[in-house]
Amino acid sequence: MTDLARPIGSRRHGTEVALIGFGLVLTMFAFTSVSAAYSSKFPSGIVSDGLGFIALAGVAHLAVRKFAPYADPVLLPSAVMLNGLGLVLIHRLDLASASRAKGAGVSAGTAAAPLQLVWTVIGVALFIAVLVVVRDHRRLESLTYTAMAGGLALLVLPALLPASHSTVNGARIWIRFGGFSFQPGEIAKIALEVFFAGYLVRKRDVLALAGRRILGLTLPRGRDLGPVLVAWGASLLILTRESDLGSSLLFFGIFVAMLYVATERRSWLVIGLGLFVVGSLLAYAVIGHVHDRVQIWLHPLDPKTITDQSYQLAQGLFGQATGGIFGTGLGQGRPDLVPFANTDFIASTIAEELGLAGLMAVLVVYLLIVMRGLRAAIGTRDDFGKLLGAGLAFGLALQVFVQVGGVTRLIPLTGLTLPFLSYGGSSLVSNWILLALLLRISDASRRPAPPRPDAPDEAATMAIRL
């Protein structure tokens, strides 16, 4: 009976290799295209840096093959493609600022792309380390409260440090010592997702208990509102103490979504949304920073602010408008006119040079990662894995939505990074760790069930085992 057919959870290494190859061809071609726009010489870096990146993707693939053989074949190639495209775009912005510095006769700042390549190496190394160390995602469940303590510590650390060690451009979300700087919120996000999953698995039965019915909606009991209020208070605290709108929104959104997944009660979404609206109105009225962000969002072209406060958003919008449907072509636009184009505004760089068509393709790749992540979560046999997978995938989706929504002026700008694309070590490294966890869950969900040692006699029960 076991040889009747290959199990659904068959290995799909060939597909993964082909897709990674496709992503690498794309990266290399984009790299060449950028270089060609700036000099007629054959780009010197393409051999060393290009081969380095190809080797990195190969090592990551081999690690997945060895340590998560049944994992989804689309997740890793998508990440490799986004990371490669990000490196090319960061390099492209480096070239622009170098040529601008040359024109102005000043020395150019440090190039960001080589640093990002170093961070990619670290990210892939940690990706492999997570796959090797976390052989079964269920073992993370025993770390529930350790993850909570660690996540909270990382989250509040910048608020406790003196501003000189924690504040960059108004947001108090950094740990800075000497030349080294790190944004702990990105790692805290993953730790907190582990905590939420472990906590909700234990408490879901209580939180799903029905209370009063109002307007066809079954509300939870009043005394069970504690956890959601704590999460709400904590995210408001991040907002006031650290002026970090993005993390605050992300943190609360992930909690409410996971609460909904755990309990299947729509009332939690309504309560979460209500708390969000109250919190937003409070923040808008009380916190000056938030008030400014909303004003910039509503009036980016206001002549009073366009030269300083809303300059970045306005330039980004002009850039995206210049790009149109098909873009100006790599290296042909002026995305470097937008401040922080390689971190906050990498999406507007894509929209300017690759157009709406390019930005849509990138968003579809994110959609595929999220979809495959949720798919893995559904297929997992244990509740902790389901919740963790759903939380990780939803967190990624929310982050992309908030980030691209800010740049395209759908919602106020918040200052999150675009996963795998934006320049920034902490973001890149933590997204590789997140991907490793998703692959681990995916591997568990697609792995054929181990044969039971005491399988009952087939003829007697007519049970069919694969």
Next chain:
Amino acid sequence: MPVAVVFLLRTVVLILLWGFVIAAVVAVRNDIFGPKPKKERAPRPARAPRPARQAKPSKKAVLPPARVAVIDGPLAGMSVALSSLPITIGRADDSTIAINDDYVSSHHARLVPNGAVWLLEDLGSTNGTVLDAAKVSGPTEVHAGSQIRIGRTVLELQP
């Protein structure tokens, strides 16, 4: 750079970008519906007798189904005799027909005898149960020759 070269480079980058997206979507599609269309077409000759069966529906409808056969999917080729006991279908080990398929819920559907007829019931599965191209919402009568699709598996009641 000449305008034509810029245009060419830009077009190729966009084609590669969307090519990657399409390749990834095809990979996802293969994952859901099986690797090659060829494989799906293969069982069709086996289903050839179906029109003949439908030619005399009045006589066949009277015949009570005697067994449920798996005609497509990982368990294709096996069949279970129908007795007076209900038959459960799902991913869980305690199902009568245990299918190892991502798209099948632990307790997906069941076939329950009701006098001379068999009723098909979906047990709140994630991806639903399809009987002859229609989604099953409540207990539905199943006759000999009807096809039940659950995930990637197709079952048929045979006289």
